[in-house]
Amino acid sequence: MKKLLLGCLIVVLLVGIGAAVGGYFFVYLPISNAIAEVTEFADEYEQVEQQVENQQPYPIPQDGLLTEDQVERFVSTQRSIRAGLGETYQRMEDKYSAQKRRDMGVTDFLQFFVDMRGLILEAKQAQVAAINEHGFSMEEYRWVRKACYQALGADIANSAIDEIVRAAKEQDVTGVDLSKLEESRNQTAPQHNIDLMQPYRDEWQNWAPYGWLGI
Numbered sequence: 001m002k003k004l005l006l007g008c009l010i011v012v013l014l015v016g017i018g019a020a021v022g023g024y025f026f027v028y029l030p031i032s033n034a035i036a037e038v039t040e041f042a043d044e045y046e047q048v049e050q051q052v053e054n055q056q057p058y059p060i061p062q063d064g065l066l067t068e069d070q071v072e073r074f075v076s077t078q079r080s081i082r083a084g085l086g087e088t089y090q091r092m093e094d095k096y097s098a099q100k101r102r103d104m105g106v107t108d109f110l111q112f113f114v115d116m117r118g119l120i121l122e123a124k125q126a127q128v129a130a131i132n133e134h135g136f137s138m139e140e141y142r143w144v145r146k147a148c149y150q151a152l153g154a155d156i157a158n159s160a161i162d163e164i165v166r167a168a169k170e171q172d173v174t175g176v177d178l179s180k181l182e183e184s185r186n187q188t189a190p191q192h193n194i195d196l197m198q199p200y201r202d203e204w205q206n207w208a209p210y211g212w213l214g215i
Helices: 002-049 068-085 088-100 106-133 138-152 160-169 178-186 191-200
Strands: none
Touching: 002 106, 068 088, 068 106, 068 138, 068 191, 088 106, 138 191
16 A cells, blocks of 8 residues: 555656646746747837937827828828838738737737747838838827727727837736737727728728737
């Protein structure tokens, strides 16, 4: 009986060790490596953003209303980004289509993000060039982008990339709450903004592959 009990304890111990080793190599290590890459990426991402020429702060309108000029500049910026991406656009569209079919948690998203790292930085360069071309500051562009997508009823008004970069700078990548990115779905856009974006309701689908990345 004692031998049987001892044998059971040894089996339990070995299983526990195996689970710990497996957890280290297949769970902890991949996540740790992903976090390191995300943190490194955050620095590169911000360096690209620093190339935006207009660094003036942007006071968000209390009424939340877009101007015709802002909408026209935003649409022109999206078109310039697509032109600047060239062949990269199709690769991003393929990734976007695949991502839409997945229900990803934070760990899945981190790995997906690492795989997309090169494309994101390339798209970011195209974005900054277009922002400079059309006179946006980064602050104004982010607000206009969010307001435009909300007016279209799109579910990508908040950027997962911006949230991850923010978390990386605060050294809390695993604490990213992707549910926050869904908040804009429940926000009603002013009718004024909806009317301004109406002419672009079909065209905006061409921006979606980089729009969900915050570009």
